[in-house]
Amino acid sequence: MMRIVSTRRFEKAKKQLGQLDQRNVEKALRKFGSNPRLPSLHLEKLQGNIYSIKFSDKGRLSLEFEGGPEKLLEPSAIVTLRNAEIDHDELYRNP
Amino acid sequence: MQQLNLLRFTLLPGTPLTGHLAKTAGLRDFLKAKDLRKLAGSEAEVEERLSYQKILDAQNATSLEDALVEGLEVAVPYYMRVGEIIWRGVEQNHDSLLHLSQTSSKTIEDLFFHSRQALERDVLIRSVASLRVVAAIGELRIKDSKAKAALGQEFDPPARYFMYACVIGMLATCLMKSWETPSSSVARRRNLVDISTEMRSGASMVYKDAMQDGLFKNATKATRMFWQLESQEGEVEADLDILESKTRPFDSMKDYLAATKTS
Numbered sequence: 396m397m398r399i400v401s402t403r404r405f406e407k408a409k410k411q412l413g414q415l416d417q418r419n420v421e422k423a424l425r426k427f428g429s430n431p432r433l434p435s436l437h438l439e440k441l442q443g444n445i446y447s448i449k450f451s452d453k454g455r456l457s458l459e460f461e462g463g464p465e466k467l468l469e470p471s472a473i474v475t476l477r478n479a480e481i482d483h484d485e486l487y488r489n490p
Numbered sequence: 491m492q493q494l495n496l497l498r499f500t501l502l503p504g505t506p507l508t509g510h511l512a513k514t515a516g517l518r519d520f521l522k523a524k525d526l527r528k529l530a531g532s533e534a535e536v537e538e539r540l541s542y543q544k545i546l547d548a549q550n551a552t553s554l555e556d557a558l559v560e561g562l563e564v565a566v567p568y569y570m571r572v573g574e575i576i577w578r579g580v581e582q583n584h585d586s587l588l589h590l591s592q593t594s595s596k597t598i599e600d601l602f603f604h605s606r607q608a609l610e611r612d613v614l615i616r617s618v619a620s621l622r623v624v625a626a627i628g629e630l631r632i633k634d635s636k637a638k639a640a641l642g643q644e645f646d647p648p649a650r651y652f653m654y655a656c657v658i659g660m661l662a663t664c665l666m667k668s669w670e671t672p673s674s675s676v677a678r679r680r681n682l683v684d685i686s687t688e689m690r691s692g693a694s695m696v697y698k699d700a701m702q703d704g705l706f707k708n709a710t711k712a713t714r715m716f717w718q719l720e721s722q723e724g725e726v727e728a729d730l731d732i733l734e735s736k737t738r739p740f741d742s743m744k745d746y747l748a749a750t751k752t753s
Binding site: 396397398399400401402403404405406407408409421424425427428429437439441442445447449455457474475476477478479480482483484486487488489 | 718
């Protein structure tokens with residue numbers, strides 16, 4: 396069973412999301428807790444020990460853990476919840 | 491071709507920093523003694539001509555802008571020279587350049603974190619996130635250039651992008667200078683906020699250029715989002731929380747969800 400560490404940033408980012416997305420984050424985390432390799436989560440390595448999972452079409456949250464996804468099933472696994480973001484793509488496209 | 495590559499090289503956040511450049515950007519492991527001597531000579535010259543103090547102590551928005559413009563006039567040719575020395579130093583090898591870029595970015599970021607008490611939290615977050623975005627995109631540019639060079643295609647760096655990198659590099663140096671000569675004056679504090687805001691808008695334009703140039707075309711949505719400034723600011727904040735133990739532990743995901751459930 397994985398242990399969880401939540402950063403203040405993650406709590407702040409979650410609160411800044413709309414109600415629906417907040418519930419989507421919880422739903423995604425519940426799924427991640429039971430099976431991190433579920434295809435619908437789109438678990439993906441971003442950089443170093445930082446990974447992302449999908450909580451909605453435009454939303455991703457970032458997590459940190461050591462040793463790769465296969466280690467997540469070990470009792471010693473610790474997952475740090477880092478950030479939750481909605482895609483800001485429209486800010487970077489030409490009008 | 492060499493000249494064009496030099497332009498691209500100056501996009502690296504490690505290269506534009508003055509003030510013990512070789513040490514600050516971790517270049518000592520990559521360059522020969524003669525190249526390090528050339529860099530030191532170039533640095534001494536720019537240090538003599540560029541007044542960071544004037545930028546930090548400007549009393550109003552107009553004098554800050556004037557000081558920044560004046561600083562850039564001195565800094566841009568310096569950036570070109572540093573780029574040339576380093577590009578030759580790594581024997582025009584893209585992989586060496588990539589390695590150097592990754593090492594120097596990390597070194598500079600560590601310096602910012604190490605001196606985090608000297609800057610307000612928001613200033614630190616904006617600055618480090620901007621540096622990370624510019625570094626990541628600089629590395630994408632190196633890989634893109636390597637691929638184009640392998641195909642024998644001509645490389646054409648956007649001049650705008652080069653200019654943003656110069657601005658960001660000089661502004662980062664201003665922030666580093668600010669903790670060498672601390673002062674609690676209102677003008678200084680306001681200027682540091684303005685400098686980090688300028689860095690942010692520069693990094694934002696660098697990201698926009700990368701999007702337009704198709705640098706993310708092979709990246710996943712998650713990766714593209716991760717390198718947006720808004721996401722990186724969140725990541726820097728998370729790093730600071732971890733560093734400062736602003737975290738809450740839970741024995742399981744079930745416990746976490748029970749404690750934080752949205753009503």
